[in-house]
Amino acid sequence: MKTKDMGFSTKLIHAGFDGDPSGCVNVPIYQSSTFAFRDTDHGAALFSGEEEGFIYTRLGNPTIQTLEKNVAELENGFNGIATGSGLGAISTVFMALLSQGKHLVSTASVYGPSRGMVEKHLCRFGVEGTFIDTSNLDQVESAIRDETELIYVETPANPSMSVTDIRAISEIAHSKNCLMVVDNTFASPYLQKPLDLGADVVVHSMTKFINGHADIVGGMIVAKDEVVYRRIRPLMTDFGCNMDPHQAFLVLRGLKTLAIRIDRAQQSAMQIARWLEAHPKVEWVRYLGLPSHPQYDLIQQQMSGFGSMISFELKGGIEAGRNLMNSVKVATLAVSLGGVESLIEHPSSMTHAGMKRDDRLAAGISDGLVRYSVGIENVEDLLNDLDQAFTNV
Numbered sequence: 301m302k303t304k305d306m307g308f309s310t311k312l313i314h315a316g317f318d319g320d321p322s323g324c325v326n327v328p329i330y331q332s333s334t335f336a337f338r339d340t341d342h343g344a345a346l347f348s349g350e351e352e353g354f355i356y357t358r359l360g361n362p363t364i365q366t367l368e369k370n371v372a373e374l375e376n377g378f379n380g381i382a383t384g385s386g387l388g389a390i391s392t393v394f395m396a397l398l399s400q401g402k403h404l405v406s407t408a409s410v411y412g413p414s415r416g417m418v419e420k421h422l423c424r425f426g427v428e429g430t431f432i433d434t435s436n437l438d439q440v441e442s443a444i445r446d447e448t449e450l451i452y453v454e455t456p457a458n459p460s461m462s463v464t465d466i467r468a469i470s471e472i473a474h475s476k477n478c479l480m481v482v483d484n485t486f487a488s489p490y491l492q493k494p495l496d497l498g499a500d501v502v503v504h505s506m507t508k509f510i511n512g513h514a515d516i517v518g519g520m521i522v523a524k525d526e527v528v529y530r531r532i533r534p535l536m537t538d539f540g541c542n543m544d545p546h547q548a549f550l551v552l553r554g555l556k557t558l559a560i561r562i563d564r565a566q567q568s569a570m571q572i573a574r575w576l577e578a579h580p581k582v583e584w585v586r587y588l589g590l591p592s593h594p595q596y597d598l599i600q601q602q603m604s605g606f607g608s609m610i611s612f613e614l615k616g617g618i619e620a621g622r623n624l625m626n627s628v629k630v631a632t633l634a635v636s637l638g639g640v641e642s643l644i645e646h647p648s649s650m651t652h653a654g655m656k657r658d659d660r661l662a663a664g665i666s667d668g669l670v671r672y673s674v675g676i677e678n679v680e681d682l683l684n685d686l687d688q689a690f691t692n693v
């Protein structure tokens with residue numbers, strides 16, 4: 301079905317799928333590692349690229365390709381590259397777009413291991429990273445060096461909820477011959493389309509909102525144009541960071557309800573954020589939909605909704621936060637986010653524990669910060685749950 305000019309929810313259901321010879325309404329799980337050639341000429345033509353078709357699942361697979369085309373259409377990109385995890389998507393992009401001795405500028409408050417990839421691993425190949433507050437355009441301009449090849453922005457950032465102006469940073473990047481990559485995991489293409497705002501590449505941890513059911517780990521890269529796509533795809537296939545067909549099927553199934561899941565979760569998140577902000581035991585709340593967010597104006601220009609991630613700190617700091625997290629009964633104490641179930645976690649001892657404390661504090665991740673991913677349970681139950689948990693604080 302040609303869905304390019306159709307609405308977002310129609311794309312969620314139909315984009316990327318042109319029917320199957322069996323008549324299946326959805327793409328089946330093509331659970332096969334390899335694909336038969338008609339004859340030796342056919343095999344040779346597929347390998348040389350003269351003919352299009354499937355050879356081997358690491359290189360491409362009909363179920364995975366349906367997902368790649370679907371997410372690419374949601375992001376208004378040229379094509380997608382599915383990977384085994386979100387970090388697989390990020391490492392593939394870094395390996396494809398950064399050369400030895402080159403430099404990247406990135407948001408300080410990115411998902412901890414995305415930063416660790418540069419500071420602990422790529423540094424062995426002479427790649428350096430400068431991690432700054434990318435919501436501050438002056439800091440970005442002054443961090444760029446002659447060797448800078450890439451600007452890598454996470455917005456909204458995990459878990460500081462700080463927001464970067466994608467259009468402005470893309471313009472700066474291009475004026476310095478750098479490529480602009482955005483981790484769009486926290487927003488999803490339903491709430492933010494970085495490629496429309498000037499970015500060259502989008503990456504996702506599809507483990508989160510895109511899949512939405514906490515049952516797989518997966519990643520996606522979407523390139524805006526064919527040139528960049530053709531630079532990145534061989535890194536995925538040659539380094540073996542592919543997704544598998546069953547994983548792709550589950551993501552396609554979860555993806556269909558992305559818009560209605562986010563609509564529901566963000567409605568509840570707004571109520572919970574307001575409730576927390578009014579609570580006497582709460583020191584501060586950071587939610588994209590609260591006017592107290594320092595980038596509230598930019599959020600309204602750049603995004604079409606506020607999402608369902610809330611960060612907050614209690615007046616008693618880390619100890620009070622621990623008591624709260626150990627007392628919730630409806631929300632689950634677990635890392636990850638963006639699923640139908642509410643999750644609560646403590647970034648400084650969990651998702652961002654690998655960062656040096658000074659770097660963490662500079663990135664706006666205080667010791668007492670609690671992160672809440674609001675799910676689609678009844679909001680009254682989530683509020684009652686927090687209320688009972690606060691009695692132990």
Ligand code: LCS
Nearest residue numbers: 385386387411485505507518635636651
């Ligand atoms: N990008 C962002 C913004 C993330 O939050 C994560 C994972 C990744 C990339 C990596 O994706 P993965 O390889 O896990 O699919 N964030 C997690 C978190 O905050 N809690 O647990 C995982």
